Amino acid sequence: MDLSAVSLDTAPGAPGAWCGHCGGPTSEGQHDSCVRMRELEPQRYCTQCRRRMKVQVVPQGWTATCIAHGSVEHSTWT
Amino acid sequence: MTTQVTDHDILATAREQVLERGEPLRYEQILAVLQTSDADLEGLLALAHEVRMRYQGPEVEVEGIVSLKTGGCPEDCHFCSQSGQFTSPVRSVWLNIPELVRAAKQTAATGASEFCIVAAVRGPDERLMEQLREGVAAIRAAVDIHVAASIGMLTQEQVDDLVDMGIHRYNHNLEAGRSYFPHVVTTHTWDERWDTCLMVKASGMELCCGGLVGMGETLEQRAELAAQLAELEPHEVPLNFLNPRPGTPFGDLEPMSANDALRTIAAFRLALPRTILRYAGGRELTLGDLGTRDGLLGGINAVIVGNYLTTLGRDPREDLALLQELNMPIKALNETL
Numbered sequence: 001m002d003l004s005a006v007s008l009d010t011a012p013g014a015p016g017a018w019c020g021h022c023g024g025p026t027s028e029g030q031h032d033s034c035v036r037m038r039e040l041e042p043q044r045y046c047t048q049c050r051r052r053m054k055v056q057v058v059p060q061g062w063t064a065t066c067i068a069h070g071s072v073e074h075s076t077w078t
Numbered sequence: 079m080t081t082q083v084t085d086h087d088i089l090a091t092a093r094e095q096v097l098e099r100g101e102p103l104r105y106e107q108i109l110a111v112l113q114t115s116d117a118d119l120e121g122l123l124a125l126a127h128e129v130r131m132r133y134q135g136p137e138v139e140v141e142g143i144v145s146l147k148t149g150g151c152p153e154d155c156h157f158c159s160q161s162g163q164f165t166s167p168v169r170s171v172w173l174n175i176p177e178l179v180r181a182a183k184q185t186a187a188t189g190a191s192e193f194c195i196v197a198a199v200r201g202p203d204e205r206l207m208e209q210l211r212e213g214v215a216a217i218r219a220a221v222d223i224h225v226a227a228s229i230g231m232l233t234q235e236q237v238d239d240l241v242d243m244g245i246h247r248y249n250h251n252l253e254a255g256r257s258y259f260p261h262v263v264t265t266h267t268w269d270e271r272w273d274t275c276l277m278v279k280a281s282g283m284e285l286c287c288g289g290l291v292g293m294g295e296t297l298e299q300r301a302e303l304a305a306q307l308a309e310l311e312p313h314e315v316p317l318n319f320l321n322p323r324p325g326t327p328f329g330d331l332e333p334m335s336a337n338d339a340l341r342t343i344a345a346f347r348l349a350l351p352r353t354i355l356r357y358a359g360g361r362e363l364t365l366g367d368l369g370t371r372d373g374l375l376g377g378i379n380a381v382i383v384g385n386y387l388t389t390l391g392r393d394p395r396e397d398l399a400l401l402q403e404l405n406m407p408i409k410a411l412n413e414t415l
């Protein structure tokens with residue numbers, strides 16, 4: 001996926017209507033524990049459309065891809 | 079007889095039997111260790127550490143793992159987010175060969191001597207065997223690291239193919255003690271898993287075989303798993319603590335307590351004095367940083383660096399710094415040949 005084609009504010013990891021961890025609406029309920037879980041889990045849901053993303057975890061990071069909104073990549077090694 | 083006297087007895091017996099004579103604890107003895115009180119935990123961990131140092135030495139084996147094929151598995155292992163039978167958020171995805179090689183390179187850069195390629199399958203089909211063959215060849219051409227695999231239940235022909243590819247170690251866990259297994263998996267049997275383990279052992283590949291604890295099993299069933307592993311005598315035992323995954327049948331279980339996890343580590347070490355005992359999944363959740371350290375001083379002598387298959391691990395730099403602080407050198411590649 002060519003990330004340059006995706007504008008940043010609609011990227012699947014950018015703040016949006018949906019929680020990237022539990023897939024619930026960010027306007028409802030508590031997502032504090034979801035935020036804490038980010039250390040232990042990759043993002044599973046697209047924050048823009050709530051689709052379950054295709055997530056590849058590798059030893060050094062993860063990539064999550066939404067079919068509509070592109071990919072979010074995260075390195076877990078500093 | 080008070081509990082305390084019993085605790086004391088089993089620790090004294092373990093010291094004489096395992097540490098002095100090198101003879102593993104038997105089932106009833108493993109159970110007695112699992113039943114010891116929190117007051118005895120420190121002494122128990124110290125004994126397990128002495129056993130590890132005497133029979134395995136101070137080195138720690140470091141490994142990285144990666145998922146070649148994630149999710150969509152037809153099996154129903156109740157702890158697993160990769161089963162296609164549950165409404166887990168994990169979707170099916172394949173890793174390409176260049177990314178696989180990159181992961182192996184980055185794993186090797188941490189000083190790791192093992193790199194394990196895993197696939198979420200009942201057993202491999204021709205497509206997976208072909209991907210693996212290509213991936214292993216590409217890694218071996220580019221990186222100096224032992225390649226291990228974990229691709230489910232095998233036929234003898236597949237075992238032979240893995241040997242030909244140069245697979246150094248094969249992972250196939252018993253998952254649970256035989257009597258609890260039907261509560262964990264219904265799509266295949268414990269005996270089928272055992273058979274694959276025996277074929278792997280006979281092939282000359284090293285067998286890596288462990289399981290999970292904290293899945294609702296009784297202490298008897300936990301002791302049973304340790305005793306059955308001891309009977310199998312694998313080269314390595316990876317010990318997982320259940321990390322309850324949303325959407326799976328075990329998703330609502332509470333993670334086990336740190337003290338129970340540490341007692342389990344010590345009990346497994348006393349049951350398996352000469353086996354590599356590895357921290358696998360769930361330690362971040364169950365033990366945290368402090369418990370991780372206690373386990374390394376209580377029988378553990380191998381770790382997985384970096385992330386797991388679908389969840390994240392610690393930054394390898396933290397683990398490597400901890401090993402250095404504990405004066406536990408990383409086992410070098412040539413020592414493991």
Ligand code: SF4
Nearest residue numbers: 151153155158161198
């Ligand atoms: S066989 Fe492996 S991948 Fe499939 S459900 Fe069981 S543990 Fe998960």
Ligand SMILES: [Zn+2]
Nearest residue numbers: 019022031034
């Ligand atoms: Zn949430």
Ligand SMILES: [Zn+2]
Nearest residue numbers: 046049066069
């Ligand atoms: Zn999306």
